[in-house]
Amino acid sequence: MSFADKVIKYFNGLKTPELNLNQTELLNPYSSKEVKEIVRKFFRKFYDDDNERIFIIGINPGRFGGGLTGISFTDPVALREQCGIENNLGNQKELSSKFIYSVAIRFGGVEKFFSKVFLTALYPFALLKKGKNYNYYDDKVLAEYLKSEIVKNIKSQIKFSAYRDFAILLGKKNAIYFEPLNSEYKFFKKIIVVEHPRYIMQYKLKNADTYINKYIESINSLKF
Template sequence: MNGQTTVADRILQFNQELAETTLELPPGFAVLNPFSGPQKERVHEVTTAFYRKYYDDDRPRRLVLGSSPARRGTAVTGVPFEDAKLLESKTGVDVDGYAVSRPSAGFLHDVISRYGGRERFYADFVMSFVCPLGLVRKNPEGREANCNFYENKKLLELLHTFLVDALERQVTFGTDTSVCYCIGSGENFKFLSKVNEGQRFFKRIVPLEHPRFITQYNGARTEEFAEKYLSAFRGEGD
C-alpha cells in the first residue's frame, strides 16, 4: 500500500492476504478461513467496520496473541476474541446473521471493561493469534473439533514458516514491540518464546492463562486471573 496508512489499513490488508492463503496440512486436518469462507462478504463488512471504528489511526499498540481462532468464535466473525453477540451489543457493529457466544470472549469482555472499556483498550492493544487461521481436526465420522497448531508434530512442521511469517507481518501493524502478551501459558507461550529467541520480534513476552482454562477449570479463581490480566496490561510490576 502506498502513502500514509493507519493500523486499520494494515490489519485489513493482512486479512486480505489471509483470504488468499492456502496451507498444506496433514490428513485429517483442515483450515477454517473466515476471510475466504462462505460468509466472507459478511466477515469483510464486520471486520472493516470494527477496525475502522477502533484502529483508524497510526498509534503504536501492543499485541495480545492467542494460539488460533476458535471454530465457533473468531473463525466465524473474523474479529479476534469477540463473539458475535458481544461484538454487536458492545461495539455497535452490525453482525446480524451470527449467533455465537464464547466463554473466552465473556472473560475478556470483563477484563476489557475493567481496563476502561473498548475505546481505551483497543487504543492500546491489538488482539490476534500466533496462527491467524482456524484449525480443526476431523474424526473418521467427519465431525470437526478445534485444534491448535502445536497439537501435532507434522502439523506444526508444515505450518512453521506460515506462523513465523504471520508474526512478522503482525509486527508491521505499527506494533509496540517492547512487550507481547501471550494468551496460553503452556504450548503457545513455549512456541512463541522459541520463535522470538531467533527472530527477536519482542523484547519481552508475558504469558497469561487461557480464558477457557480459567472459565472451565478454575471458575472459582476468575477474579484472581482477571486481576492478573489487568496488572499485566497496565504494566504493573515492570
C-alpha cells in the same frame, strides 16, 4: 497508513492455504464478504490512528470466535453487543470471548481497551479436527508444518504498529512454542505469559476475577 488500514489490508487479503495433514481442517473467515466488511468496520471504529498497541497473542482462532467473525476473541454476540457492529453470524457465544470482554470492561470499556491492545493469534486461521477446535501445537508434525506461516504471520502483523518491548502470550504451550521463535527473530524484547481464556473459563471460573486482574496488570506493565 493508519493501524486500521494495515490490518484491513492484511486480513482481507489472506488467501485460504491448502492444508492436507492428519485430517486437519482449516477455516478462513476472511473469504466471506460479510467478514471482510466486519473487519473494515471494526478496525475503522477502534484502530483508525497511528498509535502503537501491545500485542495479546493467542493460539489460532476458535470456530465460534475469530474463526467466525474475523476478529480475534470476538464472537458474534460480543461483536454486536460490546462493539456495536451488527452482523448476521448468529448468536453463538464463545467462552474465550466472554472472558476477554470481561477484561475489556474492567479495563475501562472496549474503546479504551482497543486503544491500548491488539488481539491476534500466532496462526490466523481456525483449525478443526473431527469438527472441533484444534490447536496448532496439538500435533508436533502440524506445529512444524505451520512454523514458516506463523513466522510470516507475526512478521507481517508487527508492522501494523506493535509495541515491541513486550507482548502478552496466552497459554503456556503457546508461549513454549513461540519463545524460541521470538529469540530467533527478535519480534519482541520480552514475552509475558498468562493463562489462556478458555482454560480459565473451563477450569478456573471461580477465580476469574483474579485472572482478569492478572491480564490488566500485564497490560499495565506499560505505563500509559
